[in-house]
Amino acid sequence: MIDPSTTLVILPLKATAMAKTRLAGIRSPSERVALALALATGVVDALNGRPILVVHTLYDDAVASWALNQGLDTILAPPGLDQAADAGRQHARAHGFGRTVICHGDLSRPEGIGAVLERSGSFVVPDRRHDGTNVLAIPTDSSFAFSYGPGSLQRHVAEAERVGVTLAVINDVDLGLDVDEPEDLELHLFEDTSPNGPRGTDD
Numbered sequence: 001m002i003d004p005s006t007t008l009v010i011l012p013l014k015a016t017a018m019a020k021t022r023l024a025g026i027r028s029p030s031e032r033v034a035l036a037l038a039l040a041t042g043v044v045d046a047l048n049g050r051p052i053l054v055v056h057t058l059y060d061d062a063v064a065s066w067a068l069n070q071g072l073d074t075i076l077a078p079p080g081l082d083q084a085a086d087a088g089r090q091h092a093r094a095h096g097f098g099r100t101v102i103c104h105g106d107l108s109r110p111e112g113i114g115a116v117l118e119r120s121g122s123f124v125v126p127d128r129r130h131d132g133t134n135v136l137a138i139p140t141d142s143s144f145a146f147s148y149g150p151g152s153l154q155r156h157v158a159e160a161e162r163v164g165v166t167l168a169v170i171n172d173v174d175l176g177l178d179v180d181e182p183e184d185l186e187l188h189l190f191e192d193t194s195p196n197g198p199r200g201t202d203d
Contacts, residue, residue, distance in 0.1 A: 002141060004098035007117060009052045010088030011072075011105050012081055013040060015060035037066050040105035044070050046113045047103075053091055055084040081148040085136075092140045101137040102146075109174035116170060122160065123168040126153045128176040135175060138165060 016033040044052060054067045054074040067074045077087035085102045092100045101117065116125065116135065125135035133152045138144045143163050147155040153169075160167035 002093065002096050002098050004139075006097045007050065007099040007101055007137070008088070008092040008095070008097040008140075009047055009050055009101045009103050009117075010055055010085060010092070011040065011043065011052055011103055012055045012057075012077075012084040012088070013063050013105050015056060015058040016062040033062060036106065037062070039107065040066070041070070043103060043105050043107050043110045043113065044072070046107075046110035047117075048114050050114070050117065051097070053088055055088045055091075057084055082146040085146040085148070089138075089140060097140050099137055100140045101135065102133075103135050104178050106178045107134060107175060108177040112172060112174050116172065116175065119168075119170075121168065122165050123170050124153065124156055124160075125170045125172050125175045127178055128173075130171075132178070134178055135170075138167075 014036070016036065052072050054063070054072050055077050056063050056074065057077050057079045059076060064074060075087060075091055077084040088102065089100045099122075103113065107113070113135065116123070117137075119137075122138050123135075124133055124137075126132065127134050131151060131153055133148060133156050136146075136156060138160070142165055144165060145159055145163075147159060157167060157169065
């Protein structure tokens with residue numbers, strides 16, 4: 001039986017060989033792996049003990065070992081972020097969670113994720129370009145179809161309307177920063193060392 005008051009956070013992670021390939025020009029393979037796992041650890045820490053499921057589409061010893069060390073359950077899914085999100089939702093449904101939250105594992109400043117998850121209902125947190133989908137919360141039993149990739153924000157908003165899900169758009173300065181491109185990494189490194197501390201949020 002599904003409990004509408006419960007939430008499972010889905011954390012899709014790529015195999016380490018595919019981690020942060022857009023940073024290949026400025027970071028070595030080992031540095032990219034270390035960065036990806038460090039970012040994912042930050043997200044897990046910020047979730048502060050909430051139920052988390054790691055989903056990966058290609059078995060990877062480093063990811064599996066990391067998840068084990070974090071005390072997290074893992075499942076395999078077919079290739080693709082949409083498929084990973086859907087596999088996570090199916091797992092949430094089978095285990096009675098009322099809400100499924102898909103959260104990227106490369107958020108630069110994830111500290112505010114706990115407060116955002118205290119909100120009821122469904123919501124989406126766009127990336128800083130207001131194009132991608134960094135965090136997405138939907139009812140587990142909905143027929144919502146995931147559509148990640150460039151322009152996913154508008155597709156997800158339209159899909160929520162199609163299936164009758166009221167989806168709040170939360171513009172959060174910190175949660176909007178994920179590390180994909182070299183300029184994202186520059187912002188991440190700058191914020192880590194900035195004497196002014198983390199930036200605020202804009203709901």
